[in-house]
Amino acid sequence: MAGNRQRFEQALQRANELIWENKWPDAVDAYRKALLEFPEDSAALTGYAWALFNAGDLQAAAEIYERLLTLLPKDPGSRERLGEILAQQGQREAAADRYVEAAALYQAQRLPERHITALENAVRLNPRLDRAWAELLKRYQEQGLLDKALRATLWLAHLYQAEHLHWAIEVCRQMQRFAPNNRLLSHTMLLLQSGRPVPIPPSTSDLQGDAFLSDEEVEPEPVSDAGSVTEIARQRALESLAESIFDEERPETPGLSSEEVSLLIGQAVDAQTRGDLETALSAYERLAAAGVTLPSIYFNLGLLYKEQMRFDDAIAQLERSLADPEFMLGSHFALGECYQAKGDFEAALNHFLEAIKVIDLTTVQRDHVDDLIRVYEGLAQNLVNTGEPERVESLVNSLVGFLGQRGWEEEVLKARKRLDSLARSGTVLSLAEILSLPGSENVLHSVALAQEYMRRKKTYAALEELSYAIGKAPYYLPLHTILAQLHIESGNLEGAIEKMRLIAQVYEMRGQIPQALATYQQILELSPLDFTIYTRIIEIFIQRGQIDDALGYYLELADAYYQLAQPERAQETYAEALRLAPRGTADKRWNIRILHRMADLAIQRLDWKNAIKYYQDITRLAPDDERAHLGLMRLYPRIGRPQLAISALDQLLKHYLTTQRGEKAAVILEDLVHEQPESIPLRFRAAQLYLNMGDRQKALEHLDVLGDLQLEAGQQEEAVKTLEAIIALKPANLSAYVSLRDQLIGRSK
Template sequence: HYRQALEEMPDDPKALVSLGLALYELGLYDQSLQYYAQAVEVSPEDPLGFEKTSQLFELLGQNEQVITPALRASELYHKEGNIAKAVECLVRVNRADAENLPAHSRLALIYERTDRKQQAVTEFLIVASLMQHQGELENAKQAAEHALSIQPTSREAAEALSLIENGVSLPKPIPSREETFRVERESIPLSEPVTSREDEVSDLDPVAEAHKKALLALANLVFEQEAGDRKNDQVEFAREMQGIADGTPSVGFIRQGDPQIVFTHLQRAVINRGKVSEQEAAEELEKAVEAGLDHPAAYFDLGFIHSRGDRLESAVRYLERSLGAADYALAARIILARTMRFMGRLNEAATNYLEALRLADAQVVPKDQSADILRMYDPILEAESKQSDPQIKNKLCDLIEDMLFRPGWQQHLAQARGDYQIDIDGAPSIPVGEVLTNPQGYRIVESVRTINQYARSGHMRSAMEEAYFAIQFAPTYLPLHTYMGELLLKQEHLKEAIEKFGAIAQTYRARGETLHAIKVLQRLLKAAPMDLNARMQLIALQEEKGQYNEAIQEKVNLAGVYYNLADLNRAREAYLDAYQLAQNTGTNRELTVNILHHLADIELQSLDWKHAVEIYEQIRSVKPDDYQATEKLIELKLRLGQDQQAQIEVNDYLSFMEISGEDELVLTYLEKLVDEYPERIFIRRKKAELHLKDGQIEAAIQEYDAIGELLLDVGDREGAKQAIRAILDLDPPDKVEYQELINKLDGEE
C-alpha cells in the first residue's frame, strides 16, 4: 500500500515514514533507514524522521552516525514543546558518545528548568569534567559552582568543585548501554512551563514571566555556544539550533568585537547570577553588550535591573531596545511606563501603558482579530496624547497597571473584554482601551452588561432601550451607537441600521479615526452589499490609509455590483479603476490577472472580440502559464477567422502542456476543440498525430479519414489524397478501398 502511494507521490513524507516504520517492525533496518533518510530530506522540520534515523543507526551499531540526527530531533522536539522526547534523544546521543558536550549541556539546562535538581547537578558535573579534560579549567569550575548553586547540599558537587580547585581530574562519564528514558518520561513535564501557549493562563505576572524567559535565553546563549565550540563535528548543528527560551538563533547575536570577550562577561553574568548582587551581574552583562553582544534578552535584563535601581535613563534606553522582541515587548512597555511615571514623565508613562494594553489586548482575542485590534489603538493613542488633565492620565495608568500587572492577567483581561463587548453575532470587537479612556467607562460597562442580558434572552427592544439610556450619559461613545446598529439588524430594521452605521462612519471620519470608519463601513456592507455609496466611501478611506490591496478588492466588488445590475459600462469603469490602482501600487500578480479576466469577460459579453483578444494577450504577458487566457485566445482567434494565428497558439499551448508534464490534458483539450470546431482541419491533424504518438492507430485513421472528407467537401483533392496516403501508410484493414479511392481521384483529374 505504502509503496504504491510512493509510486504516485514519491516525495510524500507520510508515505515515506509509514513505509520506514513498516520495514522497521519487520526488522529490515537497512531498508527502513533508506526511507527515513528520504523523509528527512523531504520534511526537514519533522522530528520523527530524525529520531527514527538515530534509533536505526543505534540498532545497527553505527554510533558515530547516531549523534547528528538525534541532536536535530531533540532540537525540533524542543521547538514543539515536547520536552520528554527532546530529552530521550539527548540520552540516545550520550549512549552513543558519553563525552558529547552539546548533549550534556542541553540536558543540564532542561533538567534545571524542569526542576529536576539531582539530574541537573549530575549533568553540570559531567560538563565540568569534560571542560576540565579539555583544559578549560575556569569554565569547568564555573559549571561545578553552578551545580552546587542548584543543590547547595550536594556532596557530589562540593567534592567536584574541591577537586577542580586542587587540580585533580574529575572522572570522565562512563557509557551506559542500559540507560533508558522510562524514569525521565514519567518525571519531566511534556512542555516547558516558561513557554506557555497564548491560550494558557500564566501563574506569573507579565514582567516576571518575561524576566524568567530572558534569564533562560541568556543561559542558553552561554551553554549553546560552549557546546558548539567544543565539538568540531557539532559546529554545524550548534549553528542551526534555535534558542530554547525564545527562538533566537544561537549565533549572529554578536555585533562586532572579540567573541571571546563577549562570552567571558556573559558567562560571568549568567553563571554567577544568584551568588552576587543584581547590580554586579548587570555590570558583567553590560560589559558583554559593550563588547558587542546584541540580544533582546540582554537589553531587557539590563533594563529590568536598572529600573529597580537609580540608573533610570539607562533602564529606559535598554528597555526600548528590547521592544522589537515579542517575548519582552509587553513587559518592557509596563516597566517603561512605571519608570517614566516615577521620573515624572506622565505623558510618556500613559502612552507606554496604552501600548502595553494594546499588545495584551491583541493576545487575548482570536488570532484573526489581533491585527485589527492593534490598528484600533492608533486613534486611541492619538486622542490620549491630546489629553492634558494629569488626574485623568494618572487614573488611566492605575487602571492599566491593575489590569495587567497580576498573575493570570490573560484571564482577567479576557473577562474584562467580555464585560465590554456586546454579545451579538456580527458586533464589532472593541479595544479595551476605548472603554478605559472614556470618562464614563464604568457606567458604560454596566450598561453593556445589561444590554447583553436582554439580548441573550431575546428581549431586543429592552436592550435597545438600555442602549438609548447609556447614550444619555455617553453620547460621544461611538461603540454604543454601533451596538444600536447591531440591535436594529437583529430586529430586521435594515434601513435604520444602514443609516445608523453610515452616521457612525461619518463621525469617525470627521474625528480623523479612519480605521474605525473603515470597520463600520465594512460592517454596513456586510448587511447591505448593494449600497454603492458606502462602498465608494470605503474605497476612498482605504486608499487614504494606504490599504491598497483592500481598496483594489473593494473596487472589484463594486464592479461586481454593477455587473449584477447589468450595467456593463460602469462595471468596466470600476474594473479599469481597480486595474490602474493595482498597476500604480505594484500589487500582487494574481489580483491583477483576476481583474483583467473580468475585463475580458465584459468585452466578450459586449461582443467586442478584438478588444477581448488584446486583454487576454495582456494576461499572458503577466502570467504566461494562464491556461484559461490561452484557451480563450485560441477560441477568439478561431471565431475571428484567424486560423493561422490560432494554429500557432494551439501548437505553443500543446507544447507548453507537454513540457509541464500534463500530457494527459493535451488529448482532452484537442477532443474539446474538435467537438467545438469539427471543420478545422489543423486541429484534427494535430489530434491524429497525437494518436500516432500514443500508438492508437485506429483512432489516428479515423481522424485522417475525417480530414479527407472535409478536404473533398471544399474541393481540395490533393489535400484529400495526402490524408488517404497517410491512412495507407498505417496499413488499415480496408486498405484496398482507400487505394481505390485514390485511384478514382487520380482518374477524375
C-alpha cells in the same frame, strides 16, 4: 373596550423615533397617546417610564415602574430603575430592597453578572443587608475575587457579631481558606474571639479600597504587588539569574573571572530576595560594569533604579532588557512607570499600550493577531493626534491600575470574553480601549444585558440598558454599533445604515482604520449596492497601500453597477482597476482577471470588437490563457474574419507544444471537435497533433473522418493526400484505402 391598534402602533413608532433622537419630552407625549389606546400594554409602559426618567420627571417615572412591578413580575429591569429613582430621592433603604428583588430575578434568569451588580448596588445603598453580603461572598469566592470577598467577610463579621457571634467567627474561618495569611482577617478573628467589637468596614461606595480598621486598632496591611506584571517579571529574572550561576556555557566576562561572576550574582539575588536593595544594587552595578550581558541583570537593575527614583538610569537599563521576549512585558510596564513618574505621559502611554498589547495578543484567535496589532497602532496614533493630555493621563492611570493588580491574568481573560461578545463578526476590539472607560465593568454589564434582551426580542428593555451604557461611555463606538443593530432589529434599516456611516467616519477621524473598514463592510452587507461606500473603501485601501484589497473591491463595485443595469459605469470601473493593477501582487495576475471581466461585459453588450481587443491583450500578456484564445476563435467569425479563428487556435497549440504540453493541446482539440465534428481544419489539426505525439490509432480515427469530409466538400486533391497519410500508417484494411486512392487519382486524370 379595545383601543385603536393602528393609532397605537403609529404613536409607538413615533415614540421610538424620538427616543433615537434623545427628544425625551416629546417621546413622553407620544407614549401617552399610545397608552390612551392600550393603557396596560407593558412594552409601552416600559418605554413611557424610561422616557419620563430621562425627561427628569422622577416621581411620574416611579409611579409607572410601580405599575410595571405588577404587570411584569419577573422583569428585574423595572426594579432596578425604581431602585435608582428611589436612591436619587434619598430613600436608600427602599432602593436597596428593590435592587435585592432584581438580583433574585437575575439569578432565576441565570444572569450571574447582573445578579452580582444588583446585589452590589443594594449593599452600597444599605450596607447592613447581611443576606445580600452572604450571597456576594459566595459569588466572589467562586470567581476568585479575593479583595471583594474579604470586604464581604468583614461586613458580615461586623453585622453578625452582636447577635450571631458564632456565625461571624465561622464566616471568617471559611474565608481564611482562601486567604490564609491575611493579617486583617486574622486580626478580625482575634477581635471576635476576645469579645472586642469589630469596627465598621470601609465605605461600600466602590466596593474597593484598602484596609478597614482604624489606626487605633491595627495598622492596615499594605497591598502586595505579588502577581502583578512587574513582580512576575522580577521573580522570573531572579530565577534566571539563580540558574545562570551553574551555567557552564555562560559567556566569558573580560573584567571578572567566572567564579567572581557567580559570586556576585549569588550576592545580588540573595540581597534582593531579602530586601537588601543597596547590596543588590551594588552587585548588579559591578556585574554590568564588568560587561556581563544578561537581560535579567538589566531588568533587575532597572527595577532597583526605579525604586530609588533614578528614572533615567532605570530607563537605560530597561531598554536593554526590552529586547528579550522573556522580559518584554515587564520592561514595557516598568518603562511606562518611569516615564509616568517623570510626567512624560505620552511616552508612558506608548509603553503601557505595548504592555497591554503583548498580553492581549495572547488572548485572541491566531487569525485576529494582525488585526489586533493594527487596532493598537490606530489607538496609539489617535491618542497622539487628538492632543488631549487629560485623556492620555487617564488611560495611563487605568492601565497602571489594571496591570498592577493581583489576578490581572484572570481579569484579562474575563475582559476578552466580554469584548469578543461585543465585537462584530470579523472585527477585534482592544483591551486597552475598554480599560480607558470610566466604570468599564458597569458598561460591559449593561451591554451584556442589552444583548440578552435583544436575543429575547425585548427591544425597549435593550434600548434602556444600551442608553444607560452609552450615557456612561458616550465615545465608545462599539456601543453605538450595537445601537445600530437595534435599529436593524426594529426594522429601521435606513437609520441603522446612517448610524453606521457616522461610526465609520468617526473611526476614520480617530485613525482607527481597521474598525472603519469593518463598519463600512457591514454597511455593504445591508446595502450591497451603495456605491459611495465601495468608493470610500477602495480609497482607504489605496491610501494604506493594500492594493490587492482595493482591486478586489473594484471588481465588486463593477458587479454592483452591472446589477443596476449601468454597464458603462461598470466598464469605467474596470478601466480604473486596470490602471491600478500593475501595483498589485504579480502572482494574482490582476490585469488578466480584469481584462477577462471587461471582455465578458463587452460580449454581453454584443460589442465583439472590444471583446476581441481585450482577448488579444490577454494573449499577449499570458500566451497560455486558453480562455482568451478560445474566445478569439468564437468571436472572429462574428466580425467576418473566420480565418483568424484558426490562427488564434494555432497560436495556443504552438505554445502548448513548445512548452511540452501536448496532452493539454489534445484535450482542447478534442473538445472543439466534439463541438464542431464536421470542421475540416479542426480534424486536420487533431490528426496532425496525434501523429506528432505518436498516437497512431487516434491519428487514424481523425484522418478517416477528415478524408470523408474532404470528399463531401469536393476537395479531391486534399482527400488524396489524407488517404496517403492513412496508407503510410498501414491500417488493418490497407487495400481498401489504396483502392480508393487509386480511384481518385484515376478520376483526376
